[in-house]
Amino acid sequence: MTRTGLIEEPLTHSVIGAFYDVYNALGFGFLEHLYVMALERELRARGHVVALEVAVRVMYKGCELGTQRIDMIVDDKVIVETKSTPQLPRAAARQLYNYLRAAGIQVGLLLHFGPEPKLCRLVCEYPKKNPRNPLNPLNLVQLSDPDPTLASVKESAP
Numbered sequence: 001m002t003r004t005g006l007i008e009e010p011l012t013h014s015v016i017g018a019f020y021d022v023y024n025a026l027g028f029g030f031l032e033h034l035y036v037m038a039l040e041r042e043l044r045a046r047g048h049v050v051a052l053e054v055a056v057r058v059m060y061k062g063c064e065l066g067t068q069r070i071d072m073i074v075d076d077k078v079i080v081e082t083k084s085t086p087q088l089p090r091a092a093a094r095q096l097y098n099y100l101r102a103a104g105i106q107v108g109l110l111l112h113f114g115p116e117p118k119l120c121r122l123v124c125e126y127p128k129k130n131p132r133n134p135l136n137p138l139n140l141v142q143l144s145d146p147d148p149t150l151a152s153v154k155e156s157a158p
Contacts, residue, residue: 007123008077008107011048015074015109016119018042023117032084035113036071039082048074056102070099079108088112093120100124 006012022038040050051074055067072080081096083089088110096108101124112118 006121011075011078012107012109012121014046014048015043015078015080015111018046019109019111019119020117023113026113028084028113028115030084030113032082032113035084035111036082039080039111040072043074049076050074051076054103056099058102068099068102070103073103073105077105077107079103079105080111081108082111082113084113086114088114088118093122096120096122097124 018039021042022035026035026038036052040052043050050072052072054070054073056070058065058068070079071082074080079096079099081092081099083092092110092112096110100106100108100122106124108122108124110120110122112120
């Protein structure tokens with residue numbers, strides 16, 4: 001049986017490696033923004049393009065409700081949401097899923113810098129007939145069609 005690759009597998013592999021490098025160096029107990037800064041440095045050192053504090057529009061029936069801040073987008077392909085709490089909030093995966101929907105990006109990683117490092121990989125698949133355009137790296141708040149019909153959501157280990 002042949003194994004099919006995960007969506008953005010090489011990129012998510014690199015981000016996960018960077019996550020463990022940062023966690024192993026800093027451990028648990030710092031504020032989230034310090035982990036984000038360290039992760040950004042590690043990802044840039046690995047040759048990735050990193051956008052921090054990215055605003056995406058949240059739309060409802062064609063009207064903008066407001067914007068939502070995403071911790072990090074790597075190479076315009078993977079959303080990274082970080083947490084540094086003693087316990088991972090139950091709503092954190094749902095938050096990441098909603099970021100994927102709002103941004104029109106398929107893959108997200110939830111990285112928990114807790115007492116033990118944890119991660120969650122989410123994939124939000126859009127129908128092939130109505131794919132969303134990727135974010136425009138020159139104006140990250142500009143999004144295409146705000147309300148696609150989602151085909152499925154999958155959670156899987158990297």
